Amino acid sequence: MEIDKAIGESDDRRLKTKYNNAIYVIKRALALYSIEEVAFSFNGGKDSTVLLHLLRAGYFLHKMEQKCSNGGLTSFPIRTIYFENSSAFPEINSFTYDTASSYGLQLDIISSDFKSGLEKLLKANPIRAIFLGVRIGDPTAVGQEQFSPSSPGWPPFMRVNPILDWSYRDVWAFILTCKVQYCSLYDQGYTSIGSIHDTVPNALLSISDSGCKEKFKPAYLLSDGRLERAGRAKKFSPSITAAGNGSGGVESHKSSLLVASAIAVGEEILFGTVEDQLGLSLCRKIHSIGWSVSQTIVVRNDKDSVAEEVERRKSTNDMVFIYGGVGPLHSDVTLAGVAKAFGVRLAPDEEFEEYLRHLISDHCTGDRNEMALLPEGITELLHHEKLAVPLVKCQNVIIFTATNATELDEEWDCLIELTRSSGLLSTMVPYVSKHLQTNLSDVETAQPLSKLCLEFPDLNIGCYRKSRKGPLLISFEGKDQTQIDSAVESLCKKFHPGTFSEIH
Ligand SMILES: Cc1cc2nc3c(=O)[nH]c(=O)nc-3n(C[C@H](O)[C@H](O)[C@H](O)COP(=O)(O)O)c2cc1C
């Protein structure tokens, strides 16, 4: 079998391991289910192309072990299903049909949606397990294992994901090593293919050409596999709403006011041993891009406390920033807390591991670098050349590793730079403010100020004192200078001239 031979002859040890693991999963599935009880979900994409060849190899090896092979694979009897869709790329359709005929696949073309198509299929056939080319990092992989029962509400079958732990790089290493054919779109800069309505070539592969038509490098040249979905423009838009919690964003979008909260993880702050300078600095930074800060929270170095806060904040804020508790120490529970908040586990991330290896060489604990464990399926690494380690983003939660305000400055600047083009942290209309002071008492100002708040509901009108005996400070904050000026004027008119003075 050429595939098994090509991998055997390759000196890519990592690919060999991935291959062997995938073949093991396929062989176990073929031992558990009869050939009539399994199906292969094939759609001509790169992942399912890899899976096709793995299945052929796995089926062949399974037969060999049963000692009933004649030495060559003449047929591939696993039922293959393709959900045809009018918005699929014609190149995908033709590649699927051509591949099916080249490899003698028994192709079932299903024209309805996934769920009802599967319902019908399972009614008419004894299928109990379906092979899928789902990989960690795919939005649909969250919470899945190599063997995962279908979700509640779906017809009952086992989802078998032999390449779940394969990276983008592994997929291309396999395709190129085994020299198998793949859909032509991947040579035109497409790195992940959805429908014609939501997929464009990946801009990271664009070749700037002063001439006319934009050109793209082939998919296998994308160096950062995490960005394979950068071309899934609409559906996987990196806008804040998509980055959010999946519940369609928060109310604040309507008034184009974006809201963030900051969570500090650190018992030392709660003990009063250390002052939380990062919180102050972060609030200023968030404010400086026109966002509003809804809460700053300090929690103990305890996984459940972190998870509880993250879970609460991620659904009511556009973005949650978290700092402290990141590293290899027993108290470094932030990533575990974030993973728990999203209901996923921590899993080794080879790319992150690579960065850490550069940083700490081989001084990791145990046989795996535990610092390289990241929330599975929801993590995106944000690289910047100025940062030794990329920033970690889990949907709408960003984790800073900074331990002081200077480090935070650097991470923040990189984050803003990195997200400028995606609109992830889009700069909103900036806040403007005016500050007044007065020697009036709180009692004298209370009622007029309450009325003023009703008159100007879009403004934040805040009062505070630096000392009980000192002046009362009143701040007017908002996004419209004329409103602020009117509010100040309206307040001043209620008292004798000279009662308030502006502080700059
Ligand atoms: C064979 C097959 C089985 C699926 N099983 C499930 C399932 O059990 N639960 C689920 O939520 N989605 C299931 N899906 C849907 C996928 O998770 C996902 O929504 C689908 O691949 C759409 O991806 P797209 O939006 O990128 O096209 C299944 C899809 C296929 C093709």
Ligand SMILES: Nc1ncnc2c1ncn2[C@@H]1O[C@H](COP(=O)(O)OP(=O)(O)OP(=O)(O)O)[C@@H](O)[C@H]1O
């Ligand atoms: N229309 C479809 N028909 C059959 N199977 C499908 C279809 N869409 C998705 N699948 C299954 O879901 C898997 C994951 O889909 P996904 O789009 O992530 O991968 P892919 O299409 O193989 O590669 P790419 O990420 O490059 O688009 C596929 O490998 C395939 O098993």
Ligand SMILES: [Mg+2]
């Ligand atoms: Mg696809």
